[in-house]
Amino acid sequence: MTIAVIGIGVACGLGHxxxxxxxGLFEAPNVFSHLKxxxxxxxxxxxxFIGVEMPDPPSILPARLARxxxxxxxxxxxxxxxxxxxAGLETVDPERIGLVVGGSNLMTRERVLALRDYSERLAYVPPRHGHMFLDTDICGLCTATYPIRGFAYSVGGASASGSVAIIQAMEAIRSGRVDVCIALGALQDLSAHDLQAMRAMGALGSTRFADSPADACRPMDTDHDxxxxxxxxxxxVLCRADKVTGGKLYGEILGASHVADGSRGPEPSSAGQVRAANLALAEAELTVSxxxxxxGHAxxxxxxxxxxxxxxxxLGLEHARINATKSILGHGLSAAGAIEVAAVLIQIEEGRLHPNRNLETPLDPRFGWVGAKSETHDIRxxxxxxxxxxxxxxxxVIGAPGTGRRRQ
Known part of the structure; x- marks a missing residue:
């Protein structure tokens, strides 16, 4: 069963x-600066610390909830x-709508601030702190605001959480549990403690570009740090491709895979990555060609x-055009998979590829890296x-609209 995407919502340093x-995807302006x-x-x-911070979210919630x-x-x-x-979900039976939120330990910055403010006056801790820092609070707030009554839960997959949420949403639709499922990659609100730990680990950049934040994010470039x-x-918003009646058909998810490679910490595994790709391609009934x-994750x-x-x-991907959305947005951690899938779907719709910022000397020039400007490209x-x-x-594996119809 092929799954279609019929609604997208995004927020990042480019705006809401x-x-x-x-x-912003195609113009790739500099949105990097010191975090404030x-x-x-x-x-x-x-x-x-260098990074990207988004504008404050629009006022949608009633004031009593927003507080x-x-x-x-x-x-x-x-x-x-x-x-x-x-997606026009107001016409769908609420009991047939599900929600999967990708991300865990999402609100550490605000928890650090709460600890600072109340550590010496615990009797004054607001009662709402009993639930507002739980990952499930996002599920609860979403289902209290919108009529989602099928199910709602959160899943943790570190920086792959957004994609794990998409895969879980796909499986819920395929099982018949719901007709529509929303996969949401949540904002990972890092604290200085988190950032410093990542810096100490050697994962976080960039002291080298401390005076030029615009140059710091350099996926697949020899000067990355x-x-x-x-x-x-x-x-x-996901649903069965053969049941699309409302919303806008952005594209179809033809195959997906989520595997464990046996690593505990940050060590990547090419063997695990290759296995995931091959499983997703097999489900899509496609080959690398x-x-x-x-x-890329990049x-x-x-x-x-x-x-x-x-x-x-x-895998033999030298023939493909390759870009990295993180070069424009930074690394969204728990949200990265979801917002980067949104970027792929927007590129399919536009018929062009967004640029790679700061890719001046690619690690391997034999591959089809997109350059510093957007390129026309018919993505299938x-x-x-x-x-x-x-x-x-x-x-x-994401296909243009109609590419997965033969597998209904």
Whole structure:
């Protein structure tokens, strides 16, 4: 059974909503700077953290609810509202709508601020703190605001959480549990503690480009030195491709795979990545030669990029055009998979590929890297990778509308 995407909602450093997202994807403006949200201040004497922060979410919730909602929750409502309205879900039986939120430990920055404010006056901790920092609070807020009554739960897959949510949503539709399922990649609201730990691990960049944040995020470039955090959130409305009656048909997810490669920490595994890709291709009934576009996980970490490049070589993807959405948005962590799938679907609709920022000297020039400007390209079949700490490897095969009809 082929799954279609009929609604998209996005939020990132380019702004809120698909129009800002669409324009920014192809123009690729610089949105990188030193992080300024309260709770992300570096240790005294340390270099500020580089990244991308989004504008405040629009005011959708009633004031009484907005006061008790975290930044991650308000961003989730923003993208869900856009995707819900586009897909016309008001006409669907609420008991046939499901929600999967991708991400775990999402609100550490606000928890750090709460600990600072109440550690010496615990008697004054607001009662709402008993639930507002749970990942399920995003599910609860979404289902309290929109008539989602099939089910709602969250899944953790580290930086692959958004893609894991998509795969779980697909499986719920295929099983007949629901007719429509929303996959939401939640905003991972990192604190200075998280950022410093990532820096100490060697995963986070970039002290090298401390004075030029615009140059810091360099996926697949020989001068890369670590991922650059970017706030992001996205929602995708999925349904059976042969049951599309409302909404806008952006494309079809023809195959998907989620495997474990046996790693505990940040160490990537090319073998696991290759296995995920081959399983997704097999489900799509396609071969590597059918793939014309690759949207990489491509974090800008030396080990991660080198391992992913090994995966490209093993699979034989030299013929495909390749780009990395993180070069424009930064690394959205739990939201990365979802918002990057949205980017693939927008590119399918537009018939062009977004540029790769800062890809000046590719790790391997034999591959079809997109350059510094967008390119016209008729995307038929795209391969989307998302990987996460803890040995999480996912791959999605995304087709233009109608490419999966033969498998209904």
């Amino acid at each position: 909503g698909k129009e800002a997202f669409r324009q 949200r309260e709770g992300r201040e570096p240790p005294e004497g340390e270099i500020p 008790t909602a975290t930044l991650s929750s308000r961003a989730a409502i923003s993208v869900l509202d856009e995707a819900w309205n586009e 670590g991922f650059i955090f970017g706030e992001a959130c996205a929602a995708l 059918d793939i014309d576009t690759v949207n 974090t800008s970490t030396p080990t991660g990029d080198d391992t992913e490049l090994e995966t490209y070589r093993t 079949h795209a391969l989307k990778f998302s990987f996460g700490f803890g040995g999480v490897d996912t791959a999605l």
